[in-house]
Amino acid sequence: MKDQHEPKTQSEWQTNLEDIGAKEGFYEALGDQHTALFVERGDTLIVTFENLDHVYERGADRMPWGYDFVTSRGWSMLGLMAHDWTWYRDSEVHDFFDRLRDEGFFERFSNVIFYGASMGAYAAAVFSSAAPGATVICISPQATLDREVASWETRYKKAWRRNYHDRYGYAPDLVADASAVHMFYDPRAPLDAMHVALFRGANIRKYRCRFMGHRIASLWLQLGILKPVIEGCVANTMTQAEFYTLLRRRRENGRFQKEMLQMLQKLDRPKMLARYCTAVLARRRGPNFRKALRAAEEQIARTNK
Template identity: 30%
Template sequence: MASIGEAHGFFTRISARHMALFVDEGDTLVLSFDRADRTWHQGDSGLPLGFDCLRALEYSLLSILSVGRTWFRDAFVEEMLQNLAQEGFFSSYKEVLILASGPDCGHAAARAARFVPGAKVLLSRPAAAISARHAPFETRFTADRRTDPDTPLPLGPEALRHAASTMILFDPIHTLEAAQAALFTAPNTTRIALPHSGAALDRTFTKGEVIVPLSRHLQSGTLTPQKAREILRPSLRRDPGYLARLSTNAAYSARAATVARNSRP
């Protein structure tokens, strides 16, 4: 990433646990939030979310990466985004797409929308909030509440009021995930339910065969729930975790149907 940034834009350490890669290519910019450890697990081929759009669609890319689950709670990250906004960096592009996958990256990406008015946003399984005050139902990230990633305000759902459109992908079968999705109530927000997808949705979302057509339709304004499902389902159906959940659900439904039949007078 350092060599790519040096040749086509920049790659910089923002702070001890955050870095940024910028590649200047076209007049549409992808602003993505991703985990550096996710890319490292892929070895030399590992590149941040949105890089496939750069190669296939000739979009520019600004990727903010965290080392571990930091929730991007860092004054230097906030300062960088604010400075870029004030300098007219985001407004210099014809369009800006904001992409993120997972609770922490989605949380940060939604909050960042306040720096990019008019952006088109696509988030997979984001957390709107994790504090006891704003999300008392959330039990997955209680240890992370010590860093208070929900401050400073605004929270993501409020920041997204500045977005042109927002798409939220989530699994409605997962109670906490569905509750988080329900908090995203800004105008022009569309929630797209993908039952039993779970963590497989994040794995699928980051693949080039998925993120490229999703981004293309997001940019053109043609990304509907039906179109998103058409793009995601073929890849989901090749994910072992997703198939396992479908099989478990099918077996449970079959048992329930048998019990119901046998319970009839």
């Protein structure tokens, strides 16, 4: 049963955000495809950029991504929401960040963090240039979708024709003045790895999330490490050692185990596959792993004849 206070229509949803903005900060519609909600709490500001995957996962709950997590810690939040796969390439969004920069909005806060995943990570990187000295957290980011620079990028065709040459265009150049840029990606996902390779500089910190694919943040939620990762980056205490210690939790996660199984099957490494399936089955039941183990053992036996 739905909560009686949960927005049920587009109009009610917008009215709800307008009410929150009027009471605690501001709400703005940025053209037809983007909105911004600012909620003022403490002197740490988290600027988040919605990836539409977040919207589809939440259904009717249309608060900016991370709203409860951010505000519960006493942090202020500026949540940008896109209502299409826009990559935030509209002039209204660009003008909005120009205005905030020129009005000294970001200077009101002692700590400013830009966060996003995929499309949102691209936006976090480019718009962080409006707040020099900010921290940037990017999960599976894109550097650009400019066809002249990234002709190898075969995804996101809907956004290919948008303008990536303006003042908020090429992400690797626009993070130059950030204090730290934390980039999380799967090096075994070729297109994501190619985007991350374009980011270089002393402030770039890259964290490899092997076998996690593109949708890393959703897996982190399952593992319970998304919050500590963000908190570590916000506090500037995140290190490679701490991150990889947190990442060990993936070994017991069903989704990660399934992806590892599929990867080992594609590699055609029966001995390695058999060892992995045996390790998983020692912890839990798993019909797919038992079936894969039998197939691997049969393949090993044929090879040894």
